[in-house]
Amino acid sequence: MSIGKVAFAMARMRKFAFAQIAVCSGATAYWHVKCCIGSLVKLQLTQTKTIEISLPGLGGGKKSKKDIVGVEMFSGKPEGCPAVRLYRKKDTWHLAAVGFAKPPDGEMPECWDDVSKQPSWELPRQFRAPSAAIAVNSDMGSFGQASADAIIQDMMRGLSQGPSGVAKQTTDSSVGKKRLGLKRGPAASSTGTQSTAIEPVSAKRPLFPDYGVPVSENGRRFTVRPFAEEGFHLAASLPEFQALWLGRLLPEGKRPTACSIQVAESALMASVLAQPTFIEAKGSLLALIFRADAAFFAGYKNGEPVLWRRCPGKCGYIHMREAVKKTLGVDDSLVDSVLEDSLIDPRPALEPFLHPVLEQLELARAYLAGKQSINADKVLLLGLPRGTEHLRLYAEETLKLKLAAPDPFDGITADKGVVTDEPHAFLAALGAALAAAEVEVTA
Amino acid sequence: MNGESFHLNLMKSGEVRSSSPVRLRVMMPLLAMLATIGLVVWWGSSLAQSIIISAQIKTIEADIDAKRKDHSEVMEQQGLVRELRLQIEQLEYYGNGVRAVGEPLAKLAEVTPVRIQMTELSISPLPPQNLTPPGKKGPPLWGPTTNVETQKLVIAGRATRETPVQAMMESLDADEFAGLVTKARKVNSFRQDSSQSKDGRRLLAFEVEYTMPERRFSK
Numbered sequence: 159m160s161i162g163k164v165a166f167a168m169a170r171m172r173k174f175a176f177a178q179i180a181v182c183s184g185a186t187a188y189w190h191v192k193c194c195i196g197s198l199v200k201l202q203l204t205q206t207k208t209i210e211i212s213l214p215g216l217g218g219g220k221k222s223k224k225d226i227v228g229v230e231m232f233s234g235k236p237e238g239c240p241a242v243r244l245y246r247k248k249d250t251w252h253l254a255a256v257g258f259a260k261p262p263d264g265e266m267p268e269c270w271d272d273v274s275k276q277p278s279w280e281l282p283r284q285f286r287a288p289s290a291a292i293a294v295n296s297d298m299g300s301f302g303q304a305s306a307d308a309i310i311q312d313m314m315r316g317l318s319q320g321p322s323g324v325a326k327q328t329t330d331s332s333v334g335k336k337r338l339g340l341k342r343g344p345a346a347s348s349t350g351t352q353s354t355a356i357e358p359v360s361a362k363r364p365l366f367p368d369y370g371v372p373v374s375e376n377g378r379r380f381t382v383r384p385f386a387e388e389g390f391h392l393a394a395s396l397p398e399f400q401a402l403w404l405g406r407l408l409p410e411g412k413r414p415t416a417c418s419i420q421v422a423e424s425a426l427m428a429s430v431l432a433q434p435t436f437i438e439a440k441g442s443l444l445a446l447i448f449r450a451d452a453a454f455f456a457g458y459k460n461g462e463p464v465l466w467r468r469c470p471g472k473c474g475y476i477h478m479r480e481a482v483k484k485t486l487g488v489d490d491s492l493v494d495s496v497l498e499d500s501l502i503d504p505r506p507a508l509e510p511f512l513h514p515v516l517e518q519l520e521l522a523r524a525y526l527a528g529k530q531s532i533n534a535d536k537v538l539l540l541g542l543p544r545g546t547e548h549l550r551l552y553a554e555e556t557l558k559l560k561l562a563a564p565d566p567f568d569g570i571t572a573d574k575g576v577v578t579d580e581p582h583a584f585l586a587a588l589g590a591a592l593a594a595a596e597v598e599v600t601a
Numbered sequence: 602m603n604g605e606s607f608h609l610n611l612m613k614s615g616e617v618r619s620s621s622p623v624r625l626r627v628m629m630p631l632l633a634m635l636a637t638i639g640l641v642v643w644w645g646s647s648l649a650q651s652i653i654i655s656a657q658i659k660t661i662e663a664d665i666d667a668k669r670k671d672h673s674e675v676m677e678q679q680g681l682v683r684e685l686r687l688q689i690e691q692l693e694y695y696g697n698g699v700r701a702v703g704e705p706l707a708k709l710a711e712v713t714p715v716r717i718q719m720t721e722l723s724i725s726p727l728p729p730q731n732l733t734p735p736g737k738k739g740p741p742l743w744g745p746t747t748n749v750e751t752q753k754l755v756i757a758g759r760a761t762r763e764t765p766v767q768a769m770m771e772s773l774d775a776d777e778f779a780g781l782v783t784k785a786r787k788v789n790s791f792r793q794d795s796s797q798s799k800d801g802r803r804l805l806a807f808e809v810e811y812t813m814p815e816r817r818f819s820k
Contacts, residue, residue: 288620289620372610372611372613379613380611381609381610382609383606383607383609384606392606392609401612402616404612405616408618409618410620411618411620411621415618415620416616416617416618417612417617418612420608424609428608461606463606589607593607593608593609594608594610
């Protein structure tokens with residue numbers, strides 16, 4: 159280690175020591191350390207006055223990441239974990255690597271007893287950025303928009319009964335081996351906008367968490383962000399043991415280490431941040447995001463989230479394939495050809511699948527137009543690897559609506575030789591990286 | 602527009618680990634320990650140095666105390682020497698200021714005409730002069746205020762006529778009396794005396810005041 163690094167480390171230590179001295183000396187009088195949030199220390203001077211002191215070099219901090227890898231875990235893809243490495247150069251995001259990484263040995267814990275089986279995971283060389291943002295697909299996780307009361311009820315309910323007010327992830331066990339079966343209460347509301355009347359476990363009413371600060375309550379970890387619609391918040395949660403397990407997965411001292419754990423839906427919502435269409439629309443548009451097992455409507459207003467809604471029913475890409483297979487009676491290997499080949503018209507097979515999706519799309523548009531004054535005459539279509547053209551035509555015919563289906567990596571400059579055949583498979587990984595980098599979206 | 606709104610990070614900042622091979626949680630205590638050791642060593646060396654210096658100070662102070670007595674004695678002796686030297690010097694001044702008047706006075710008897718009867722031969726005493734500086738209390742210190750002293754020689758007597766007095770005065774102008782008187786003289790009185798001589802002649806009384814040569818108290 160050079161002398162400069164030693165001096166720098168000592169300077170940081172000295173500052174930290176000064177802060178500690180200030181805190182310790184103040185503790186005898188009116189000064190009280192209210193809470194310590196990473197590099198931020200709140201000092202209560204009096205009963206009404208509180209100051210915040212930012213200590214350097216502690217925790218993640220607010221510093222924007224310049225080189226980051228986004229990884230989607232337990233996506234059920236047989237190739238492995240989709241991973242995307244992004245780096246920022248001259249105010250432009252570059253794609254340094256994209257591909258699938260071998261998943262870690264062992265499975266994500268489903269109870270506290272499994273936490274001890276902690277594997278160590280290393281990513282391939284091309285993904286060894288300093289930091290990693292993990293987007294996780296967990297049946298025990300939740301993500302969605304909810305009112306403050308619903309979030310607090312979920313916090314009180316904790317791990318025992320699972321989320322209700324916040325939209326719970328799908329529990330379709332057919333999506334890959336890593337999809338975890340839910341071993342607890344009944345499935346929650348798929349719409350996730352209203353709270354059910356399940357009795358809380360904890361009698362103590364927890365405080366509503368600060369935005370962007372994860373809190374642990376009753377065995378679950380919650381984090382909340384503001385929502386553009388008044389009275390609602392964007393909330394995500396995971397069981398505490400899963401968050402701990404994921405946080406320790408990437409070993410210290412080796413690239414990369416985890417800096418962010420996100421629920422996959424949260425990452426999907428952030429995947430549009432670099433899209434030129436999103437930037438051109440000044441962050442106000444509607445996106446239809448497909449996943450293997452579900453479809454989501456994401457609304458944005460001035461770059462802030464304003465709608466997140468799961469399409470009710472079986473609306474995932476695998477359901478689309480099932481519909482084609484069932485109706486046309488084709489083999490699994492021929493479904494892709496049917497969805498892409500213009501010689502066979504799959505629309506009669508697709509219509510029963512697409513119709514409810516487009517109905518919900520129309521509802522979402524009406525909601526944005528009526529409540530948020532967003533004229534969503536152009537909708538982003540993401541995450542659908544095949545059949546995009548059929549969906550676009552059907553939407554144009556039935557709704558007179560133009561669906562833009564861009565490449566998920568549009569707006570990101572790919573390095574030479576960095577290509578992928580299935581860009582939509584990396585949507586969550588890309589979104590996780592962009593969200594963790596906390597990119598500034600400029601029009 | 603800010604991407605921060607989409608970052609629903611479930612990882613607590615305290616759980617974030619560094620990817621750097623140099624682990625801060627290892628290096629910080631290590632550096633803190635090194636800094637502490639360094640401080641202890643520095644503090645120890647400073648303490649030892651201060652102990653040595655204080656011991657040296659004590660030794661020097663004891664040495665000074667021991668020498669202070671000798672020093673005062675030496676200074677006293679030096680003062681005494683100075684005083685004695687001054688006294689000797691003063692005596693030398695007085696020695697140099699001795700006026701040899703015996704020989705001229707012996708010759709005065711020879712040159713004094715027989716018709717003169719001297720009634721007084723006196724050297725007027727100087728008024729007492731106080732050497733004590735003004736404002737200083739204590740008994741007065743009498744002595745010459747300058748190193749030059751001038752006195753008057755008064756010769757008084759009777760004569761039958763003025764001629765012998767004139768002759769005596771001319772005789773005193775000679776060089777052999779230069780040690781006794783100068784040529785500056787003043788006839789204070791020359792008058793008819795009330796007394797008469799044995800032969801019934803009336804006598805003249807005279808008084809002549811001579812300025813004596815300067816008496817110098819110097820080397």
